[in-house]
Amino acid sequence: MFSFEIEDVWEKIERIQESCEAAFKLKAPHLAPEEPARDIDLLHPKFHPPKKGFSTPEGQARMLHDLASIELQAMELGVRTLVEYPDAPEGFKEELVAVTVSEAEHLRMCLEGIHSLGFKWGDWPVHSALWRAVSQQDSLLDRILIVHRYLEGSGLDAGDTLIRRLEGSSGKATIQHIVKQINFEEIGHVDFGSRWYREICRSMKIDPNADFPERMDSLRARLPKRIEPINHVLRGKAGFTDEEIQYYEKLRLDFLTPRSEN
Numbered sequence: 001m002f003s004f005e006i007e008d009v010w011e012k013i014e015r016i017q018e019s020c021e022a023a024f025k026l027k028a029p030h031l032a033p034e035e036p037a038r039d040i041d042l043l044h045p046k047f048h049p050p051k052k053g054f055s056t057p058e059g060q061a062r063m064l065h066d067l068a069s070i071e072l073q074a075m076e077l078g079v080r081t082l083v084e085y086p087d088a089p090e091g092f093k094e095e096l097v098a099v100t101v102s103e104a105e106h107l108r109m110c111l112e113g114i115h116s117l118g119f120k121w122g123d124w125p126v127h128s129a130l131w132r133a134v135s136q137q138d139s140l141l142d143r144i145l146i147v148h149r150y151l152e153g154s155g156l157d158a159g160d161t162l163i164r165r166l167e168g169s170s171g172k173a174t175i176q177h178i179v180k181q182i183n184f185e186e187i188g189h190v191d192f193g194s195r196w197y198r199e200i201c202r203s204m205k206i207d208p209n210a211d212f213p214e215r216m217d218s219l220r221a222r223l224p225k226r227i228e229p230i231n232h233v234l235r236g237k238a239g240f241t242d243e244e245i246q247y248y249e250k251l252r253l254d255f256l257t258p259r260s261e262n
């Protein structure tokens with residue numbers, strides 16, 4: 001059984017290594033479910049209850065709960081890529097296992113942070129927007145671009161904003177530490193995506209500089225809109241070129257500017 005088929009969140013974490021190893025050894029693609037298994041309510045974000053400020057333990061726990069849901073999906077998407085692309089390069093799969101295990105550790109840190117604030121997993125609903133941003137029809141390059149460069153890349157921008165908001169609130173130091181450590185390690189996850197995106201382009205004799213805007217143009221309609229200011233320093237550390245960063249700046253402006261109806 002793969003982690004996305006297990007319901008209990010702690011069991012998902014405990015069995016992640018085993019799940020990755022089984023996925024790594026597959027010879028043929030395995031079908032991933034439309035929704036990952038959950039032990040708590042799975043709801044579209046528009047039906048989630050309103051959030052409280054970070055000055056309250058409840059507001060901080062809710063933020064960590066939202067982050068836990070993202071880490072959980074990131075972890076499950078790692079296994080999903082392994083099961084859907086058994087023919088991916090061995091080196092890519094090896095690094096992806098390490099990234100996936102790191103996501104499980106992020107999830108555990110978030111859950112422990114929620115408990116330290118007197119709350120628990122399931123006190124709020126979660127969504128599956130990241131899981132739903134990918135498709136069985138994706139090529140491996142699409143998948144790397146969506147998960148590791150677009151979604152995790154915009155997570156770097158959002159994480160940095162979150163750290164600054166937490167520093168300006170009366171939040172617990174341990175909660176700030178969790179968010180800082182996660183965002184620091186996410187740079188490596190995004191860099192993994194940047195390096196392998198170029199490496200796979202090279203092996204297919206594709207120019208990554210021409211491919212990036214074309215592929216993003218073809219995928220953007222189905223991606224969740226990300227409007228957080230782009231953090232050029234973190235993006236640079238995570239392997240984005242200046243041209244790629246400029247592409248995301250323009251995409252963000254497009255998302256922020258409602259299209260005219262006529």
Ligand SMILES: [Fe+2]
Nearest residue numbers: 071074103106
């Ligand atoms: Fe993570």
Ligand SMILES: [Fe+2]
Nearest residue numbers: 074152186189
């Ligand atoms: Fe990540």
